[in-house]
Amino acid sequence: MTGDRPAAPAYRKPVLTLSNVGLYAAIVALSAFFLFPIYVIFLVAFTPTKYTLFAGRPPLIPPALTWSNLQAGLTGANSPFLPSMYLSLEIAFLVGALAIAIGIPTAYGLSRLGSRLAYGLTTVLFIVNMVPSITIAIPITVPFIKAGLYGSPISIGLTQELLALPMTVFLLVGAFQGLPRDLENQARVDGAGRMRAVYGNLVPLIVPALIAAFLLSWMLSWDESTFALILYNPATSATLPVNIFLAFTGRGNPAVGVAFSCVATIPVIILTVVLQRYLKGEDLAAGVRG
Amino acid sequence: MALADRSGGKAPAPVASFWQRHKEQIIAFLFVVPALVYVGVFAFYPAFDTISLSFQTPILAFTYFNYQSNVQSGLYTWIGNTLWLTAGALALQFALALGIASILARTFRGKTAFATIMILPIGIATVVAGFTFQQIFPGTGAGYANSILANFGVGPYYWLNANWEALAVVAIADSWKNTALVVIILVAGYATIPRALYQAAAIDGAGPLRQFRYVTLPGLRGFIVMALLIRGAQEVNIFQLAYIMIGSSPQLLTVQVYLLYTSGGGIYLASAVSTVLLGIVAVFILLVILVGGRR
Numbered sequence: 001m002t003g004d005r006p007a008a009p010a011y012r013k014p015v016l017t018l019s020n021v022g023l024y025a026a027i028v029a030l031s032a033f034f035l036f037p038i039y040v041i042f043l044v045a046f047t048p049t050k051y052t053l054f055a056g057r058p059p060l061i062p063p064a065l066t067w068s069n070l071q072a073g074l075t076g077a078n079s080p081f082l083p084s085m086y087l088s089l090e091i092a093f094l095v096g097a098l099a100i101a102i103g104i105p106t107a108y109g110l111s112r113l114g115s116r117l118a119y120g121l122t123t124v125l126f127i128v129n130m131v132p133s134i135t136i137a138i139p140i141t142v143p144f145i146k147a148g149l150y151g152s153p154i155s156i157g158l159t160q161e162l163l164a165l166p167m168t169v170f171l172l173v174g175a176f177q178g179l180p181r182d183l184e185n186q187a188r189v190d191g192a193g194r195m196r197a198v199y200g201n202l203v204p205l206i207v208p209a210l211i212a213a214f215l216l217s218w219m220l221s222w223d224e225s226t227f228a229l230i231l232y233n234p235a236t237s238a239t240l241p242v243n244i245f246l247a248f249t250g251r252g253n254p255a256v257g258v259a260f261s262c263v264a265t266i267p268v269i270i271l272t273v274v275l276q277r278y279l280k281g282e283d284l285a286a287g288v289r290g
Numbered sequence: 291m292a293l294a295d296r297s298g299g300k301a302p303a304p305v306a307s308f309w310q311r312h313k314e315q316i317i318a319f320l321f322v323v324p325a326l327v328y329v330g331v332f333a334f335y336p337a338f339d340t341i342s343l344s345f346q347t348p349i350l351a352f353t354y355f356n357y358q359s360n361v362q363s364g365l366y367t368w369i370g371n372t373l374w375l376t377a378g379a380l381a382l383q384f385a386l387a388l389g390i391a392s393i394l395a396r397t398f399r400g401k402t403a404f405a406t407i408m409i410l411p412i413g414i415a416t417v418v419a420g421f422t423f424q425q426i427f428p429g430t431g432a433g434y435a436n437s438i439l440a441n442f443g444v445g446p447y448y449w450l451n452a453n454w455e456a457l458a459v460v461a462i463a464d465s466w467k468n469t470a471l472v473v474i475i476l477v478a479g480y481a482t483i484p485r486a487l488y489q490a491a492a493i494d495g496a497g498p499l500r501q502f503r504y505v506t507l508p509g510l511r512g513f514i515v516m517a518l519l520i521r522g523a524q525e526v527n528i529f530q531l532a533y534i535m536i537g538s539s540p541q542l543l544t545v546q547v548y549l550l551y552t553s554g555g556g557i558y559l560a561s562a563v564s565t566v567l568l569g570i571v572a573v574f575i576l577l578v579i580l581v582g583g584r585r
Contacts, residue, residue: 109321130523139339223415244417259419272413
């Protein structure tokens with residue numbers, strides 16, 4: 001288990017010595033690599049397009065700033081922005097809620113099963129995460145059309161859940177395993193049924209993990225574009241990422257894509273920073289332990 | 291499901307005593323059943339459906355036509371491009387991630403800020419990342435990478451001329467977006483390596499490089515293998531990032547599936563390419579099971 005972390009290395013005063021110069025040079029170079037594309041998103045969103053999309057040598061320092069790209073994309077005639085954002089929000093909340101609804105019993109069950117069976121079932125969930133989205137999305141459109149659900153938030157949410165559920169379960173299994181076993185036994189001795197013991201006594205104690213799982217699932221859905229692309233109904237509306245994809249692949253206005261990108265990116269960047277301590281290697285690697 | 295049968299089959303005992311002995315386990319298993327039904331219906335069934343569709347046409351119940359047709363259109367080239375991209379992207383992001391993870395294993399001022407900066411791309415939607423890198427590395431001689439190079443009097447470069455160049459540019463974009471995922475897994479691995487091993491190695495006179503080779507790498511092996519397989523399967527699935535940046539040249543399996551499906555090529559031809567994609571991912575899945583089972 002990684003629970004018993006080794007003691008932290010003896011703390012040395014971090015000063016910029018000769019031996020540190022290489023370290024800081026590497027950090028600066030890597031930071032520039034990770035930040036530069038985000039700066040480009042900012043440039044393209046807030047600089048007149050003659051200096052960005054249509055420039056032969058786009059300037060690195062913006063000669064002028066403008067809101068007109070965002071305005072054109074978000075409020076221009078025929079802009080699909082509002083219905084698109086509404087659909088994205090609806091699906092993201094659905095995926096988050098479903099992840100919690102299915103994730104709690106699944107994670108509780110896995111945390112109580114024998115290790116071999118739990119390992120096998122975890123692997124099954126893990127495989128689901130690896131199967132190509134496009135392989136699943138194409139055949140699944142047919143039953144959705146038959147059921148009259150083509151392009152509906154439910155159909156897109158149910159497929160995106162395939163990506164959110166395994167991560168949610170891994171995160172919640174860790175949370176359940178972190179609780180003292182006696183809590184549940186005590187509640188059951190006191191006469192609570194198993195459901196009461198789980199939902200009344202255990203679940204309230206893992207609320208922080210539940211919030212994290214909900215938000216991570218929300219975020220995953222907000223950014224997801226393969227299921228959302230194959231399953232959207234062109235007659236109604238598509239999610240933000242799908243509209244961005246269509247705008248950048250020749251079936252829409254790139255300025256709309258730029259504006260949507262900006263709006264779609266900001267909440268997720270905030271969530272990523274807030275949630276980074278919940279992004280654990282053990283969860284991403286299905287509980288690999290060295 | 292199948293796994294439950296296996297656990298049941300191991301102990302052929304009278305029903306009543308089986309229930310009594312395994313009551314807790316059976317109830318725990320029942321909690322997992324809804325999730326298993328869900329992934330069965332929404333993941334495994336459609337995957338098998340794809341395989342079955344790939345051997346059909348509107349008039350034929352069983353045929354290899356879809357595969358033969360795709361082979362003539364260049365299936366082997368698409369497979370090659372997909373595998374080269376996978377290999378390149380993996381090599382790049384593991385080199386970056388090993389470096390970053392070993393930086394994050396140290397204590398230094400600004401560590402939190404660096405960790406946050408590194409993780410930001412996870413929050414950028416794939417389609418946005420694709421567009422951004424298309425603005426940095428376009429095939430037109432314009433773009434932000436050339437704006438930087440112009441300061442040094444170099445360029446302009448037409449980044450997408452050769453196939454390998456186009457794939458390399460996609461690999462860079464993908465590594466930008468996903469290296470943090472690898473770092474997170476490797477950092478978890480670092481936490482499992484006892485500090486005493488480093489002290490012992492240092493006492494024996496091992497410098498940083500030898501410590502990395504003889505302490506860090508063996509300690510991280512399980513994590514590296516797992517991260518390689520997980521990321522490998524996801525690289526094979528790169529779709530919109532590549533399509534926005536380089537279109538169809540060179541062509542990838544995923545992009546071909548999408549184009550066949552949307553441009554009238556039909557669900558049957560698309561399913562054949564999709565099945566090939568699934569087959570490559572299945573190799574990664576098998577390796578995950580083998581590697582996982584050996585531990």
